[in-house]
Amino acid sequence: MNGANNQISGVSLVVRGLHKSFGGQKVLNGIDLDVRPGEIFVIMGPSGSGKSVLLKHLIGLEEPDAGEILINGESISTPEIAAKYRMALVFQSGALLNSLTVGENVGLYLTEHRLKTPAEIEKIVAEKLDDVGLKDAVNKMPSELSGGMKKRVAIARALVIEPQMILYDEPTSELDPLSSVVIGNEILELKRRIHVTSLVVSHDRDLAFGVADRIAVIADGKILTVGTPDAVKNFPDPRVHDFLHADFARPK
Amino acid sequence: MFENVGEIVLLFWRTLLALPQAWRQRQKVFEQFFEIGNASLLMVCVLSFFIGAVIALQTGPILVERSLASAVGGVVGIAIAKELAPVMMAILIAGRIGSAMAAEIGSMRVYQEIDALRTMNINPIHYLVLPRVLAIALALPLLVIFSILVGWFGGAVVADVNQHMEIPFLAFFSDLKNIVELKDVGNGVFKSFCFAIILGVVSCHQGLTTIGGPRGIGRSVTKAVVNSIVLIVIFDYILTRFLLK
Structure with missing residues (x-):
């Protein structure tokens, strides 16, 4: 679709009224997002x-109780539409297959689908590992890599799919x-080079303010605010303020 | 255990539906197949020899005492081919390979590797379950044929050297040939094929439904082995009843 001339272009993402409970406990309580x-x-x-x-819902690993997720305006509730868009998730742990080498991990998508x-x-x-x-x-085997290297391999594995949207779960x-x-710069570089849409879930303030175009703050399954880093930093809600400005009680 | 029977049957059905993918996954099937063979051949050999030996030891003197020495080969032959080789080998493989399958798939599940496969549109049933179930369904019957032969040999050796029997080695086999038919061996091999599918599907199911950390993996391994053995023994009765008709 938007991938003319091998130039990947990002997709838009809209989430409306997303609800999810696990065993009676509400985890997502009406999430609305526009990316x-x-x-x-x-x-x-x-x-x-x-x-x-929330990330697992976006990539189809979880089904919502209510609400919808639209990619480029199309609901991804049907597998056909979901398959139309290429999305990749970089897992918190990397989630590399431990029984395969780094190269086999990165090429897995192409090998298994015989592309x-x-x-x-x-x-x-x-090429992707070089990136x-x-x-x-x-x-090398994944067990020989450090945590940061594993995450970079996971990013390389995501890039092989030529994704239109990359989801990062706690990348740092x-x-x-x-x-x-290094990881933050990688995310910025991918935006510059292939214009991919990046959705980063993190509680790392440095990363968020270092790379984000916009930030959403979520608490108790609800979005509290969405805006540019500066706007969010100055948002008056005490929950947002406390989260973004939490500091140690050392005497100044 | 029985609350999962529905899920296990469903996984079996999905694995059957995945069969057209078998050729694509042949590399993995062969890898698993050789791993099973490598890991079990020596154990199968030792276990089978002594099973044959002990059956001859238990039944032989009683039969010889009652002037039924010519029946010893048949009794040992039938017991091993139709019952002991398939059941004991299935139990051995459940402990040796079923546990490894549950542990491997369980840790892949716990460490999100299976989620990672799904985000890449790779079906875990095609990628993980099908090759394992196919490999074990090919390997176990072959191991059982081998086990039957070694078991008979063990029985023959004991019948020959034991002072209460003293049945010559070759006489044991000609007695055996008079009673045991090819059908009896086929019977045991068919049973082992069914047991292989049971233990493959049960172990993979247990791995795929693992939750929690290392303790969850441990629990899955135990459950995979125990549930496989219980189901194998139950199905042994059902299959035997059905095959006797």
Whole structure:
């Protein structure tokens, strides 16, 4: 569709009235979101606020109790429409298949769907690993990689799909500041290079304010505010303010 | 265990529907097949030899005492081919391979690898379940044929060397040939094929439904082995009743 000349263009995402409960406990309580094509949209919120569950709904790993999700204006409730758009999720842990090498992980989508010849796959894998600065890791096993490297391999694996939207689940959790910046720059670079829509779920304030075009703050399964980083920073709601400005009680 | 029977049947049905994918997954089927063979061949050999030996030891002297020495080969032959080889090998493989399958798929589930497959539109049944069930359905009957032969050999050795029997090695086999028909061996092999499917599907199901962390994986492994063995024994009766007709 929008992928003319191999130039990937992001899709828009609209979420309306999304509800989800697990065993009587409301996790998503009427989520409304509008994400524009090609923007980096960061969803922030404390742990347990429903961020990851929201991501799982967007990629089709969970079914909502109520509400709808529209990609480029089309509801993805039917598998045909969902299959029309290429979306990738970068898992918090990376979720690389431990029994496969890095190269096999990155090429898995192409290998399993028989989309390319083995030689072409090898070339694409090398290319995508090079994009995330890990071309030497192709024959390593995931267990030999550090947390940050695993996440970069997961991003390479996502890129192979040529996604129109990439969802990142806590991309910088458990990473040192340097690795976090590498991942953040990677997200910015992908926006610049392939105009992909990026939806980042995180509670990392540095990452959010460093990369986001717009930020949404979520708490108790509801969106509290959406806006540019500056607007969100100055939003008067005490829950948003406390979350964004929490600091240690060290005497100044 | 029985509350999951519906889900297990559903997984079996989905695996059947995935059969047209078998050729595409042949590489994985062969990998699993060789792993099963590699992991179990020696154990099958030892276990089968001693099962044959002990059956000869238990039945032989009683039959010889009653001047039924020529029946020893037949009794040992039938017991092993129709019952002991298929059931004992299925139990051995449930412990050796079913547990490994549940652990591997369970940890993939816990560490979100299966979710990752689904986001890439890769069906976990095609990718994980089908190759494993097919491999075990091919491997177990072959192991059972091997087990039957080794078991008979074990029985023959004991019947020959035991002072209460002293049935010559070759006489044991010619007695065996008089009673055991090819159909009896086929019977046991067919049963083992059914057991293989049961233990493959049960173990994969248990892996796919694993929740929690390492403890959840441990629980899944235990349940996979115990449930497989219980179902195998129940189906052993049902199949035997059906095959006897």
